[in-house]
Amino acid sequence: MTHDLLTPVPLSPALLRGALELEDTEHGILPHRLPGWARAQNADPQLAMVEAQSSGVRIALRTEATILELETWRSRTAYAGVPPRPDGVIELVHHGAVIDHSVTSGGVTTTIDMRTGAVERDVDRTHVARFAELPAGVKDLEIWLPHNETTELVELRSNAPGEPVASALPVWMHHGSSISQGSNAARPTGIWPAVAARLAGVQLVNLGFGGSALLDPFVARSIRDAPADAISLELGINLVNADLMRLRAFGPAVHGFLDTIREGHPTTPLVVISPLSCPIHEQTPGPGAFDHEALKHGVVRFRATGDPAETASGKLTLEVIRTELERIVAERAASDSNLHLLDGRELYSAEDAEEHPLPDALHPDAATHQIIGERFAAAAARALGPFHAAADQAHHH
Structure with missing residues (x-):
């Protein structure tokens, strides 16, 4: 199982925990923490932003893979003159313990000037969180998404099949x-x-x-x-x-x-x-x-x-x-x-x-x-x- 040939693992809803709804986007899948009918009743951009940030959302899978890659597209909001928040972190959990992590990069950053109302958008590339040298054998893993960024799931890849885990x-x-x-x-x-x-x-x-x-x-x-x-x-x-x-x-x-x-x-x-x-x-x-x-x-x-x-x-x-x-x-x-x-x-x-x-x-x-x-x-x-x-x-x- 050490070969490096990675194939996509379909991101079925059964793999995701902590989201109430999944939206198909141009980049991939966006986990939402409120359902679409509820979002439709909300006109507040603050709530629209935060419900789409993936706090508590994770991918849970059972696999023999020793290499996993999660490609994501992040969206961040910054304010002119305010120190930027730290980058998001994607964490890999095995048996309740964090065994690896990846600091996010790229995606789109929207900078708002609260004095003038001006908005700037900076667009970069996708981020790939790579987790290698994982323990051998069948194991249950969780990939926790950043709690403070909007994270669209582009593709999950591994060197062995992955399946959902019922909890x-x-x-x-x-x-x-x-x-x-x-x-x-x-x-x-x-x-x-x-x-x-x-x-x-x-x-x-x-x-x-x-x-x-x-x-x-x-x-x-x-x-x-x-x-x-x-x-x-x-x-x-x-x-x-x-x-x-x-x-x-x-x-x-x-x-x-x-x-x-x-x-x-x-x-x-x-x-x-x-x-x-x-x-x-x-x-x-x-x-x-x-x-x-x-x-x-x-x-x-x-x-x-x-x-x-x-x-x-x-x-x-x-x-x-x-x-x-x-x-x-x-x-x-x-x-x-x-x-x-x-x-x-x-x-x-x-x-x-x-x-x-x-x-x-x-x-x-x-x-x-x-x-x-x-x-x-x-x-x-x-x-x-x-x-x-x-x-x-x-x-x-």
């Missing part, structure tokens, strides 16, 4: 903000939901959307209609960042979101995660904005621009949202024993913010993603936690 692990569907998508994590298996899924022995479907956990009804319907053995929702920070709604609208929107999910998953363990600690927004409403003083020095930082006094008229802060989520979940849990609240400060607290500060005042760094993932897996596996059934099931397989 017996329970499916955990998670929805949240950029922290859940993996902002500031260094690699796709290092985002906190991937860390937690690995520790808990569950299969991740990550609907973490940067800037876009906004209680959109089409997201609730997407969760309702998808298979899931456990569901979690990290809610709050984006509603404050975007200054999207007032307290009067927030409560009913949360109820509606939960009602919709319960239509398809009436008894599935469901945990609502209130906001993680974020000092700038604890008592100060949004909107959030770039800190232009920091940008002058080439540093990306965010700040809250609202007035704390406006909470009296219903403006949202993280403290307001935590109180309201506690009330709503407590009320509903009286008749829904599978609904739980996890205070986000158990995952990242004000003390953590002192010890592991948010580098840009909004997103945890790579090391903190690991800590949050470990804490979530522990919280979820507690005797009364929402995922003990999933954890038990995983141990039996």
